[in-house]
Amino acid sequence: MNTYWPFRIDDRHLWAYTNNFITPEECDNIVKYGKEHGLKKGKIGSGDKLQEEISYRDSNITWLFPNKETESLYRRMSDVVTGLNNQYFHFDIEGFGEGFQFTEYQAPAGKYGKHIDSIHKGMIRKLSISLQLSDPDEYEGGDLVLYDGDEPLKMQKAKGTLVMFPSFVMHEVTPVTKGTRHSLVAWITGPRFK
DSSP states (O other): OOOOOOSSOOOOOSOEEETTSSOHHHHHHHHHHHHHTOOEEOOBSOGGGOBOOOSSEEOEEEEEOSSTTTHHHHHHHHHHHHHHIIIIIOOOOOEESSOEEEEEEETTTEEEEEEOOOOTTSOOEEEEEEEEOSOGGGEEEOOEEEEETTEEEEOOOOTTOEEEEETTSOEEEEEEEEEEEEEEEEEEEOSOOO
16 A cells, blocks of 8 residues: 655656767867866865865866857757756756856766765755767777766767756766766756755
8 A cells, every 4th residue: 555645746857968069079179178178187075174185086277267268059048048947957056156167077087986076065056067078089988977876877969969857866977998088078057956
């Protein structure tokens, strides 16, 4: 006998994606722009608790903030985020609370082990975005993998593909074993969940 009677069924999805969000040439331009801004070793944590020496993250990053050069990308990302959220997630969102993170993973061990993007006692990240900037033929490994329980779900790797998922979903970037993988990551924030 079922003793539970739900008011609503949760129709939220674990992930959504858009192929060909930007062209290969636009991907190359973002990579060039990101590299021109100087890459630094990726860290974890926030504020006074930033950690650089960690075993499960090996990447180089820089931050791309809204300006004249990035305004068009920010506008397009805003449009796709709003559309995907309305269709798949239905979260109460406000905008990009942080800059876009340009990330470079280099062989033989560039990776980011299993983690979630939510920040304890920090801004409320609701949705995470990963935009593939490299052609999958240019590297091996480097898969974005989401976890539904223990079940790994490999995301698409086509250049220009944008993947979006709730920030509380466990995910990882597997080690890049050959070549270099570039991506652009962003987080959409909003009021507390209730």
